[in-house]
Amino acid sequence: MCHELGHFVLGHSGKYFTELRGKSDSVKEREANIFSATVLMPDIVLLSKIFYRQDSFQKVKNDLAVSQEALIYRLINLFNHYFFDKESKIKDVVYDYYYGFNQRILFYFEKMSKSIIKEYKATKCNIYDRML
Template structure:
């Protein structure tokens, strides 16, 4: 349950505690522990303070939790945007979803060194590139 998911589900979609647990496919106890950890780490709440906020959320009084999350929303968004996925890992992920990948999805596909890396790691894939700056 990444922080950015909690932000989206609780603040923007305003999903109830019960629906959130069901949607994330976790037990209510697991969600409580995650929210407690979330409030402790992001909001520097004590265990008791976090439990009170979570209790309010569980009883369909989500205003307090929404306000708290909004107070550190910018930090959550910056942390999410700072995550960088290596191109090779993104390539692996895309190969499970599609049969054709271009440099529109992974710009480093135009790099001959990256192509060689892919050929070594994925010998069963055909990797081809043709770019002559419009001369042909």
């Protein structure tokens, strides 16, 4: 549902709401995937669960009620945003985490933790002010 909401919020035409899974490589599908993954798994939440609490892949997936594919996609996208490593190296880090080897993912989160916290603290939004 969040993916479909992403199409709406991003202003995609109505045809994307009914598009079959086979066409998921389009730019608009990727945008909706990124939107939904970011909404369901914010950077600060992933930092807390993976770096500080050192939750397993399965626990994070279950706690956030997302699919395995969605969590893998989100972590790859997150690391691509913060690092300029080759995507194959980033995928290796994420798959290590999936298989229970946490060392490299903890190192990545340590390198970007200050940036995530700074961005989180800089975000000030009072939903009640916007309603008035």
